[in-house]
Amino acid sequence: MGARRRGEELERAILHAAAEELRESGYPGMTMDRVAARAGTNKNAIYRRWPHRAALGIAAYRHLSDATMPNPDTGTLRGDALEMLRQANATWSSPHGAVLRSLLAAAADDPALLDLVRERSGADTMDRAWLTMLERAVARGEAPPTAVHPRVAATPMMLLRAEYAMRGIPSVPDDVLIEIVEEVFLPLVRGRG
């Protein structure tokens, strides 16, 4: 028979199985029994590594996503911002994003878990990308220097997130992205002069 797996090898097998379950059935469908069965082991081996289902879900999500951060450079602030939002919208509306959102919902009342999700979802690097985008716009003379501010940089993504929280599952229509850029983000940047 196949040799009995141990340690890191078994851990990878479990994470892989959990990630597959996440992709196929989402977080609510990722059952401990199913993960154990799929990994060819038992729940014992899982609970020896993660204290509860949520922890495994978060760890497995990282296995699922490679998260190449976009860094568009279209030449205009409007184009850059729109491209960022479109990329984020595509990610969030994919099955991938559905997993992330169900994970977020499940961890909503546990700050520690919330931190883990945020850390693994690349939100921080995203904020930095928006800041450098603003700096480029300043260098082009397209925006006042005072527009380079963390809260300004974070605003469009926050609006997109809120839009997802309001609506149900489907993706946010492109009109809304354009509106966020033209009616909020650009006026906001201009208004800080």
Next chain:
Amino acid sequence: MGARRRGEELERAILHAAAEELRESGYPGMTMDRVAARAGTNKNAIYRRWPHRAALGIAAYRHLSDATMPNPDTGTLRGDALEMLRQANATWSSPHGAVLRSLLAAAADDPALLDLVRERSGADTMDRAWLTMLERAVARGEAPPTAVHPRVAATPMMLLRAEYAMRGIPSVPDDVLIEIVEEVFLPLVRGRG
């Protein structure tokens, strides 16, 4: 013994019991068995009225909140906006708001439920309040007429919501509210001229 309750009287008793459970234990703690026991009835009577737990939770939440919408008139746009945010922050960080947030988390992947929650949480009237606030500012000459726009009006509340989604349970510090108003909302209004 006490006469057997029926119809509307029983319905109110169930809703009252469910609301109490919501307040004491939050939505995850609002068990069907506990609600039935507290209302002095059984699950049968509940499932004859609501198809599942979430529906009861949403209906009970309405019973919990009377939602007197604030409509501050401090004389300045800054003051009005800050007051609105502070009221919302107080509501959302109260046990009351914890219930609403756990309800939202539970309904996150069911658009129909999401609509119900939104409807009963007074989000729409909130948006209208922000619009009239903007109109008053225009009348005072404090803002350009083009600032009266649904998305502009909705922006501060959306940022607050996103802030709650990011952090865990506690309330959002007042600094953040001030920052939203001063670094985002007011520049945005000014930038639309």
Next chain:
DNA sequence: AGATTAGGGTACGGTGCGTACCGTATAGGG
């Protein structure tokens, strides 16, 4: 009064989390 409707009591099936127990293979030390 007789028939219909709605509550009360209770039990059950199903699912899922997390734990316990016990035998066995594997790694690592004497």
Next chain:
DNA sequence: CCCTATACGGTACGCACCGTACCCTAATCT
């Protein structure tokens, strides 16, 4: 090279909860 501590496999269990099925009884309607 054996021997022991550790980790895995298998399985069963306790527990909590949702939602449903019966059967009996009180209230309401005609």
